[in-house]
Amino acid sequence: MAKGTALQQAEIERLVERAKRGDQHAFGRLVEEYKDKIYSYVSRMLGDPYEAEDVTQEAFLRAYRSLPRFRGAASFHTWLYRIASNLAIDVVRRRRRSDNVSYSLDEPLETDDGEYDREIADDTRGPEEASGTRETQVAVRRAIMDLPGKLRDVMVLYELQGETYEDIAQILAVPLGTVKSRLFNARNQLKERLKSLVAAGEIEVEQ
Numbered sequence: 001m002a003k004g005t006a007l008q009q010a011e012i013e014r015l016v017e018r019a020k021r022g023d024q025h026a027f028g029r030l031v032e033e034y035k036d037k038i039y040s041y042v043s044r045m046l047g048d049p050y051e052a053e054d055v056t057q058e059a060f061l062r063a064y065r066s067l068p069r070f071r072g073a074a075s076f077h078t079w080l081y082r083i084a085s086n087l088a089i090d091v092v093r094r095r096r097r098s099d100n101v102s103y104s105l106d107e108p109l110e111t112d113d114g115e116y117d118r119e120i121a122d123d124t125r126g127p128e129e130a131s132g133t134r135e136t137q138v139a140v141r142r143a144i145m146d147l148p149g150k151l152r153d154v155m156v157l158y159e160l161q162g163e164t165y166e167d168i169a170q171i172l173a174v175p176l177g178t179v180k181s182r183l184f185n186a187r188n189q190l191k192e193r194l195k196s197l198v199a200a201g202e203i204e205v206e207q
Helices: 009-020 024-046 049-069 076-098 134-145 149-160 165-172 176-199
Strands: 109-111 114-116
Touching: 009 024, 009 049, 009 076, 024 049, 024 076, 024 149, 049 076, 076 149, 076 165, 134 149, 134 176, 149 165, 149 176, 165 176
Parallel strands: none
Antiparallel strands: 109 114
C-alpha cells in the first residue's frame, strides 16, 4: 500500500466488510481515509480541480454501489484507484472527442465566479519540485499533462502518488513489466520535453 495511509490494512478490511453490510458510517471512514489521495490523483490526471472534484465524488459513489460485488481479489485501495482511473480516462477521452483541446495548467480556469489558477493538489513531492520557481513547476506539470494518457497515468501513480509497481499493475490491470516499461518511457519523454523547454528559455535550470 502507498505510504501515508493512516489506517492499518486490517482495519480497512474490517471497515470494508461492515460497509458491504450497509454500515454507512464505516464507508464514511473509508471516504475520509482515501478522499485526499483520490482527489490528488484525479486532479493531476485532469489538470482541472472542478472536474477532479466531480470525478472523485463519482468514484466513491460507484465504489459504494459496487461494494456488494467486491470480493477482495485486490485490495480495497487498488480497487478504488482503478475506479477513479477509469473515470479519469473517460473524461480525457470525452475531451478529445468533443473539441480536441488540451488543458494548460498556466491558463486560468474560467467559471461563473471569475477566473482562477488551475491548481493541483500536491501532498507528495514529485519531479515538478526540481526547481522552486512557480514558472518551472507549472512547466513541469504541463509537460506531465502532455504525456500520452497511459504514460501520464503510470507517472502520476508512481512519481506523484507514491504507489508501488505492484499496486499500479493492479490498478491499471496490466502486467508488472508493462508498468516498468511505461514508467521508463514516461521518464524519457518527460526528460526530453524538459530539455526542449530549457533550450527554448521557458524554464531555467538552477545553478
